[in-house]
Amino acid sequence: MKIDKQRLGNLQKAFNVIAIGTLSGLAVYALFLYLNIAIFGWNLGLIFAPLAAGYVETILARRFIGEDIGAISAFILFLVTVAYGFIINNPTLGYNIITVGSIVIIIQAAIPTFINYFGIVVVVGTLSYLTGFFKKITDRLVHHIRKLMNKPENKIIDTIALFSETESNHLLNSQNFIYITSTDPKDLDYDILGFFYVTKMVERNNHLINLTPEKVEKEHLYDLKQAKDECLIRLADKIKESGGNGIVDLDILYFLNGIGGSEFQIVARGMGIKIKEVHLTF
Amino acid sequence: MILTSANTLENKRIKEYKGLVTGESLIGANIYKDLFSGVRDVVGGRTSRYEEEIKKARDIALESMKEKAKQLNANAIIGLKISYDNLGGTMGNTILITAYGTAVLYEEHEN
Numbered sequence: 001m002k003i004d005k006q007r008l009g010n011l012q013k014a015f016n017v018i019a020i021g022t023l024s025g026l027a028v029y030a031l032f033l034y035l036n037i038a039i040f041g042w043n044l045g046l047i048f049a050p051l052a053a054g055y056v057e058t059i060l061a062r063r064f065i066g067e068d069i070g071a072i073s074a075f076i077l078f079l080v081t082v083a084y085g086f087i088i089n090n091p092t093l094g095y096n097i098i099t100v101g102s103i104v105i106i107i108q109a110a111i112p113t114f115i116n117y118f119g120i121v122v123v124v125g126t127l128s129y130l131t132g133f134f135k136k137i138t139d140r141l142v143h144h145i146r147k148l149m150n151k152p153e154n155k156i157i158d159t160i161a162l163f164s165e166t167e168s169n170h171l172l173n174s175q176n177f178i179y180i181t182s183t184d185p186k187d188l189d190y191d192i193l194g195f196f197y198v199t200k201m202v203e204r205n206n207h208l209i210n211l212t213p214e215k216v217e218k219e220h221l222y223d224l225k226q227a228k229d230e231c232l233i234r235l236a237d238k239i240k241e242s243g244g245n246g247i248v249d250l251d252i253l254y255f256l257n258g259i260g261g262s263e264f265q266i267v268a269r270g271m272g273i274k275i276k277e278v279h280l281t282f
Numbered sequence: 283m284i285l286t287s288a289n290t291l292e293n294k295r296i297k298e299y300k301g302l303v304t305g306e307s308l309i310g311a312n313i314y315k316d317l318f319s320g321v322r323d324v325v326g327g328r329t330s331r332y333e334e335e336i337k338k339a340r341d342i343a344l345e346s347m348k349e350k351a352k353q354l355n356a357n358a359i360i361g362l363k364i365s366y367d368n369l370g371g372t373m374g375n376t377i378l379i380t381a382y383g384t385a386v387l388y389e390e391h392e393n
Contacts, residue, residue, distance in 0.1 A: 183289055217310055264369060
């Protein structure tokens with residue numbers, strides 16, 4: 001109860017202090033208006049009235065309550081001066097975009113975090129998300145810089161490399177070589193030649209400007225598929241060199257590598273085998 | 283089409299090894315937009331949205347693989363492996379899903 005009473009008392013004191021602060025701010029503003037202290041028709045009371053209010057309030061609060069209460073009267077004064085100086089009595093600017101800008105700047109000075117967050121994150125973020133504005137700007141910038149540097153633009157722009165699944169698979173399975181992913185094909189009679197391993201790095205394609213994320217992904221997928229085919233064919237060649245004609249326990253692995261994930265690594269590995277007597281029908 | 287990760291087919295004889303079949307798919311870019319529409323993602327209750335996307339991508343990979351097996355006149359895929367790899371992208375949301383196995387032609391045992 002005691003604490004509550006003390007709190008209540010402090011609250012009342014705080015109200016009084018804020019009221020006094022506000023009044024002194026208003027008095028200062030009135031003084032500035034009366035004496036017409038202005039630069040380019042811009043009354044300096046807009047700055048000094050909130051400052052005076054906050055100053056008076058802080059000093060009184062420290063004296064009577066013992067702590068700061070956040071210069072609330074300064075905010076009130078900010079709102080009052082903006083409302084009076086720009087909206088009710090607008091002597092210099094008239095009503096235009098400059099007025100709006102000035103109001104925003106002044107309020108921004110009063111409550112910077114909120115206004116900045118609202119202005120930059122919420123408004124600009126929503127607009128750029130809806131219109132893709134910044135992406136367009138950066139795309140154009142890249143375009144112009146490239147033009148200035150006389151660099152021919154990459155030809156992949158807005159096209160997708162062709163990759164035929166059917167052709168790829170036909171190619172893989174028509175080399176007089178058999179890929180087997182299982183570990184121990186009991187139906188085959190074979191000799192083991194050893195462990196074989198092929199790896200390939202694919203650089204992430206960073207030249208895909210003017211493309212939607214979906215298209216970029218498609219392009220990456222094609223790159224990966226082609227790299228996988230290359231790996232498998234090289235693996236088959238290696239085993240053939242060792243006199244084999246097949247592979248068991250084949251694994252195809254994909255990794256993200258390089259600085260900041262700038263490269264993909266593809267690994268094909270398995271046990272090279274030589275199938276003894278089998279009718280390989282390809 | 284029988285899909286199995288094992289080496290053999292139970293009670294069936296593998297008549298012919300047809301070769302490697304693979305399927306790949308990639309997800310990521312569209313996931314963000316879809317996630318935005320799902321308020322459930324924010325309020326909790328582990329959404330199935332992401333899982334659905336992954337399932338869709340896995341189906342694409344598997345279908346592509348099965349299609350190739352059909353072209354090889356196979357009726358089963360053995361030694362099937364499916365893997366999910368993170369390929370970075372925006373906040374690591376690009377996921378590559380690969381499926382590969384050995385296409386075979388089997389016949390039922392005579393006994």
